[in-house]
Amino acid sequence: MTYDVAVIPGDGIGPEVVDHAMALVEEAAAAHDVSFETTRYDWGSERYLAEGAMMPADALDRLRGYDAIFLGAVGHPDVPDHVTLHGLRLEITKGFKQHVCKRPSYLFEGVTSPLREYAGGDIDFVVYRQNTEGEYADLGGREYGGFDNEVAVQSALFTREGTETIVRAAFEAATERAGKLTNITKSNAQAHGMVFWDDIVTEVGEEYPSVEVERLLVDAASMDFVRRPDEFDVIVASNLFGDILTDLGAGIVGSLGLAPSSNIDPTRIHPSMFEPVHGSAFDITGKGIANPIGTVLSWKLLWEHLGEEALARALHDAVAAQLADPGAPRTPDIGGDSGTEAVVDDLRLRIE
Structure with a gap:
């Protein structure tokens, strides 16, 4: 072939x-x-x-x-x-x-992390990022350009198909790795799309009882990527949060x-x-x-x-x-x- x-x-x-x-x-x-x-x-x-x-x-x-x-x-x-x-x-x-x-994100032996006390293999996690919708759905617009009442609207889109697909893929990966999944949202501030996301994580998680689920808000997760990156295994996040966190993930494993x-x-x-x-x-x-x-x-x-x-x-x-x-x-x-x-x-x- x-x-x-x-x-x-x-x-x-x-x-x-x-x-x-x-x-x-x-x-x-x-x-x-x-x-x-x-x-x-x-x-x-x-x-x-x-x-x-x-x-x-x-x-x-x-x-x-x-x-x-x-x-x-x-x-x-x-x-x-x-x-x-x-x-x-x-x-x-x-x-x-x-x-x-x-x-x-994997810290290879021989690469120096900017975080002290981490050696090769100590940092080893994978981010599953929803890739087609969420904050990158390109829904919105601008009106009254140049006037004092100019307005810009940017909407995030979360579908059951897109969210369930990424969440299920992350749970499957967790069963093949260390059995831990971290769900990262901002559902305290975004009470519709992010709470919908959390609900689907709960629903799908019932099919994977062996997987331990941790829930973090994205600001706390950003801190913990620096404070305790060795404790993460599989991470699931929306398009925007996954995009930002994976650049941070690349930074802490060297480049x-x-x-x-x-x-x-x-x-x-x-x-x-x-x-x-x-x-x-x-x-x-x-x-x-x-x-x-x-x-x-x-x-x-x-x-x-x-x-x-x-x-x-x-x-x-x-x-x-x-x-x-x-x-x-x-x-x-x-x-x-x-x-x-x-x-x-x-x-x-x-x-x-």
């Missing part, structure tokens, strides 16, 4: 890390008798600046038949962030019902450049999409120093999703071995002075 993967390299450092990492993944796949072909789509901010749209009108139809989608960083200093987000990533996640955003992410349609009717968490980082674009590890680990998540466990494990083990080796090349974000290419070349040798 040959897998077909659509690749959207994106903006800024996106194409740099995607191209370097993909060369590595192609060699690793061949070594594990996994065949895949890629089709590149140069959609993103440059297209928006030239044509007024991040993607063509038929983008979802073009992507629909692939086994998976790989997305690089998206964003440009000359394009408003809400345009880049809604014009590409959210268009895909919503269009393909990728309700589940899975973002692991946003190490963070992978997956956007999953649990029904597998549509292709799922995989991406590093880091941004387009125009301040270092073209310098060749962007960290490719988050991109490599996102490919690892892609292969896990497609059932190629040996290939996924090989990518993970190469990363773990490199980070544990004090003499290995490292990019500046984790204290080194090496470039993207050197890191990928070293990973290649470790996989071989």
